[in-house]
Amino acid sequence: MQPRQNIAKSACEIVEEEVRRLFINKSSEALRNIPAKEILTSKVVEHINSYYKLGQEDYIDFTFEDDKKNLRIENENIIYNENNHSHDSYIWIINFIHDYENFCRKLPFWSLSLSISRNNETLFSIITNPILNLLIFSEKGSGSVNNQRKVRSVTSSEEIMISKSNDITVPANLSKFKSLSLNSVSIELIFLCMGIIDIFVLSHSDYNKYQDCILIAKEAGILLKEHDKYLLLANEKNMATL
16 A cells, blocks of 8 residues: 555645645636646646556546546546446545635635555545645545644644535534635645634535545544534534533
8 A cells, every 4th residue: 555655645746846835836717728737737647547557456537537537638548437347456536626616716725735655545536726835635544644743633723613515514513713714625724734724614525525624634633523404613622522
């Protein structure tokens, strides 16, 4: 597993400079007209394929189906995940760029994400945003690290800050808390891990979409409490106050 983690990290490092250059040097109008997601995703797929031939033990998949439809890969030997291979295969799940609307509006709240799963379980995730100086990753059972520093959510704020998924409302018993919306679930969940946000109200559909962030959150000490209509995420101290 360790060699694959190293390739995932190097893949993100390769595109960090390019996405930084695009974000800083291009206007909002230009960003909307550049196929940035396709360019960055193609580079990552080709980088992975140069080390692990996709279609043997390793396959590519995407958080959002449209990313697969729009991808422009010339190498016809790259085989995507069609769920008809061995359960022991490694699935590389790509999301470049999460929260694309923020990116095009030149707001810094977006992320590049690459995860590795096996037997339907996320084993490793790396999320980067060079504008916010984020390079955060987790391996299951090994904690979360951001720029070589351990991430551990243990603080408790005097004034609770809450965020939520876009497709649900804040439960009535939590409406007394201050809310923060960056229009980016991925960045808000990372801020939850760092103690900038105290509680996150997550919809069940977003729970399935953001398994990359969920792994990082759990490894950073975030607990999850399930309700019928939503899930609550918070560290142990903040969860005890609910």
